[in-house]
Amino acid sequence: MNLPSHGSNPQHLFKSLGLSLPEKYIDFSANINPLGPPPALKEKWNDFYREITVYPDPFAEKLRKKIADKEQISAQSILIGNGGAELITLVARFLSGKKVVVVEPSFSEYEKAGRANDCEIQYHQLLEPHFELSMEQILPSLTNAGALFLCNPNNPTGIQYSVSTVISIIQECEKQNCFVVLDEAFYDFLVNYESYIPYINKFSNLIIIRSMTKMFAIPGLRLGYLAAAPALIAEISRLQPHWSINSIALLAGELCLQNEEYIKETQVYISEERERLSTFFKRNNFVMTSSQVNFYLLRDSNQKEQNKLFEFLLLKGIIPRHTFNFPGLEGNWLRFAIKSKDENSKLMEVLLEWRQLH
Incomplete structure (x- = not known):
């Protein structure tokens, strides 16, 4: 099947399947904060209007300074980007022609950007249903x-890997002159998160990618940042187009960083809803990954393949993310974002309908 390679924009999914998009539907395919953007963003939105007549700061100095202060690192260790997608592309250009190992299942843009820059792509496949990451098992893949x-936390499983395992991998990669690109797009949904950013001062091979669009529900603005040693940031930043980030995104980013209570509120909400969903799935013989964030993989343990469930949900106006383009998953799981209480309840209602038929 020639299905879209990303979630969201469900009209393209339905078109590829030869189906009509329902008048009413719930899109579970995009992993965005269900609480929406911080209220302060709406309050200040009209104030941002005057900025559209001014060129944005190409060095994003104010936002870099705020992030650097928050993370207690040098501003020279930060590169602001037009969303995670641009940052992944810049890193892939920096790695042009190299052998790149992707721990799968994972975000498809790593491979796509790597291939576009003549990288040799190799998979290191984690095995379902637990998708455990092992230093010993990954070691042979690191040769050359x-x-x-x-x-980490992983997209699409939602699983957080142990700090000791991740650090041991970074250490081994450093010995082998191998960069580690650690994508933390969903780190701020974790309740007990231990930051890897301090390690950029210890490991010159560590590149951290963070998104600001997921937690703050601003994917239309496109905003994220890289954290790495200043020398690495200087090299990668030379590949970035001038005025890559628009003025409104920069202002929104500064405002979002001030909303610590909003982040805590989101974390509590996601944890409670995830537990409610998990209880329901166990009771009704569905398998859910051990997610720690705002999305998860799911499958019906009564079905070897999930195609029929996928089609059933779509026809009911429930739109999950397919997994056909995640190596190792091959469509045998469906990914769901955690949405509002009512929307999550609707999902459970439709899954009960399915269970009565199967």
Whole structure:
């Protein structure tokens, strides 16, 4: 099936399947904060209007300074980007022609950007249903590798890898002159998160990618940042187009960083809803990954393949993310974002309908 390679924009999914998009539907395919953007953003929105007549700061100095102060690192260790997608592309250009290992299942953009820049892509496949990451098992893949892409917490499983394992991988990669690209797009949904950013001062091979669009529900603005040693940031930043980030995104980013209570509120909400969903799935013989964030993989343990469930949900106006383009998953799981209480309840209602038929 020639299905879209990303979530969101469900009209393209339905078109590829030869189906009509329902008048009413719930899109579970995009992993965005269900609480929406911080209220302060709406309050200040009209104030941002005057900025559209001014060129944005190409060095994003104010936002870099705020992030650097928050993370207690040098502003020279930060590069602001037009969303995670641009940052992944810049890193792939920096790695052009190298052997790149991708820990799978994982975000498809690593491979796509790597291939576009003549990288040799190799998979290190984690095995379902627990998708455990092991230093011993990954070691053979690192031979002659220029970089390792690791998404933590992982997209699409939602699983957080142990700190000791991740650090041991970074250490081993450093010995082998291999960069570690650690994608932390969903780090701020974790309740007990231990930051890897202090390690950029210890490991010159560590590149951290963070998104600001997921937690703050601003994917239309496109905003994220890289954290790495200043020398690495200087090299990668030379590949970035001038005025890459628009003025409104920069202002929104500064405002979002002030909303610590909003982040805590989100974390509590996600944890409670995830537990409610997990209880329901166990009771009704569905398998859910051990997610720690705002999305999860799910499958019906009564079905070997999930195609029929996928089609059933779509026809009911429930839109999950397919997993056909995640190596190792091959469509045998469905990914769902955690949405509002009512929307999550609707999902459970439709899954009960399915269970009565199967």
